[in-house]
Amino acid sequence: MFTEIQLQTKKQEEFLSITRMIREIVKNSRIKDGIAIIQIPHTTAGITINESADPDVVSDISRMLNIMVPDRFDYFHQEGNSPAHIKASLMGSSALVIIKEGDLMLGTWQGIFFCEFDGPRSRKIWVKII
Amino acid sequence: MFTEIQLQTKKQEEFLSITRMIREIVKNSRIKDGIAIIQIPHTTAGITINESADPDVVSDISRMLNIMVPDRFDYFHQEGNSPAHIKASLMGSSALVIIKEGDLMLGTWQGIFFCEFDGPRSRKIWVKII
Amino acid sequence: MFTEIQLQTKKQEEFLSITRMIREIVKNSRIKDGIAIIQIPHTTAGITINESADPDVVSDISRMLNIMVPDRFDYFHQEGNSPAHIKASLMGSSALVIIKEGDLMLGTWQGIFFCEFDGPRSRKIWVKII
Numbered sequence: 458m459f460t461e462i463q464l465q466t467k468k469q470e471e472f473l474s475i476t477r478m479i480r481e482i483v484k485n486s487r488i489k490d491g492i493a494i495i496q497i498p499h500t501t502a503g504i505t506i507n508e509s510a511d512p513d514v515v516s517d518i519s520r521m522l523n524i525m526v527p528d529r530f531d532y533f534h535q536e537g538n539s540p541a542h543i544k545a546s547l548m549g550s551s552a553l554v555i556i557k558e559g560d561l562m563l564g565t566w567q568g569i570f571f572c573e574f575d576g577p578r579s580r581k582i583w584v585k586i587i
Numbered sequence: 588m589f590t591e592i593q594l595q596t597k598k599q600e601e602f603l604s605i606t607r608m609i610r611e612i613v614k615n616s617r618i619k620d621g622i623a624i625i626q627i628p629h630t631t632a633g634i635t636i637n638e639s640a641d642p643d644v645v646s647d648i649s650r651m652l653n654i655m656v657p658d659r660f661d662y663f664h665q666e667g668n669s670p671a672h673i674k675a676s677l678m679g680s681s682a683l684v685i686i687k688e689g690d691l692m693l694g695t696w697q698g699i700f701f702c703e704f705d706g707p708r709s710r711k712i713w714v715k716i717i
Numbered sequence: 718m719f720t721e722i723q724l725q726t727k728k729q730e731e732f733l734s735i736t737r738m739i740r741e742i743v744k745n746s747r748i749k750d751g752i753a754i755i756q757i758p759h760t761t762a763g764i765t766i767n768e769s770a771d772p773d774v775v776s777d778i779s780r781m782l783n784i785m786v787p788d789r790f791d792y793f794h795q796e797g798n799s800p801a802h803i804k805a806s807l808m809g810s811s812a813l814v815i816i817k818e819g820d821l822m823l824g825t826w827q828g829i830f831f832c833e834f835d836g837p838r839s840r841k842i843w844v845k846i847i
Binding site for chain 2: 506516521522552554567
C-alpha cells in the first residue's frame, strides 16, 4: 500500500511531528504485521526519529546542526542552501518502523519528525507499507 | 518474525556489537532470503554498522561524536542529555541488512553496533525478519 | 531478487551517482511494487540520497564532512582512515527506495550516491528488491 502526504512547512527550519499521520495510515491499511517505509522526495529536508515529549529536544538537534554545518563557508553550490542539503544527508531521507498487531512499533518517547531545512515550502511524504 | 532483545549497557557511552545476536535470530528464523530490520525504541541511543575487527574504530567514532556534539552548549532541554539525543539522530534508530541463503549479508569487516549515548541503562532491540 | 554491482572508485574521496544502475536493476526485475534495498559491505564508504542536478552539492557535502571530521586528531585506530569510518557511519551503509509501477520512486532532484571516503578502491554494492 502506497500513500502520499502533503505538508506545508511554515518556517525556514522546523521539525514537524508526523507520527499521528503515519499511525493513521498504518491503521487504515489493516496490515497487521510488516514494516512502514517513510520516504521523502526532497534534498533539503530529512527525516528522523527522536523524542516527541519535550519539543526542546528537536530544537536542540536543529540548533546543534546549525553549529555543525555553518551558514558561512566557501560553498560551491550557488543557491545558498548547501547547509540544508548537508543536514538532509546527515538525517537521512527515509525511516523504517516495524508494524505489529496493526500498530506502529515506536518506543515510549519516540516520534517521527519531518526535518525542514530550507522552508517554508510545500513538501511531500511517501509512505509504503509491506 | 519479530524478536525483542534485552541489553544492559554498562557505561555512559559505549558501542556494543550485536552482530552475533542478530545472526542467531536470522538463523533460527529459517528464512532463506529477505531482509532483517533492526530497530531500537530509544531516543538517546543509536545503531550503526561499522568495523568490528579493531575496537579502536568505534572508539574513534564515539570520541569524534563528542567533539562534534559538545557537552557544553546552551541546550534548551533540561535533562542534560541533549548531546545523546543529537548523536542518536546522527547514527539513526534502525539498520537494514540483506539476508541471503539463510545468513546475514555483511562485509568482511562489518559489524552491527548498538550505540549507547546515555547509559548505563536497560535497553531493548527489536528485530523483524521479512 | 539479489544483485551485486562492482564499482571502481578513482579518488580518495568522491560521491558517485549510482541512480542509473539501480534504476536498471529495478526495471529488469519486473517487480511492479515494492522496495529496493541498497546496501554496501564496506566500512570506509557510505551511501546517501541527495541532489544530482548540480554536482557542486555533493562536493559541498564531502567538503563539509572534512571540516566536521578533521584528518588531524588523536585517533586510536592505527590505519590512518578513522575519518573515513566516521563519515561512513554519518552517511549510513544502506538506502531504501520505494518501487511503484516498476520504477524507483525518487524526487525530481534526488539521486543515489556511493560515498567513497578511503579510495581509490574496488567496491561492491548489493541490491535487494522485495
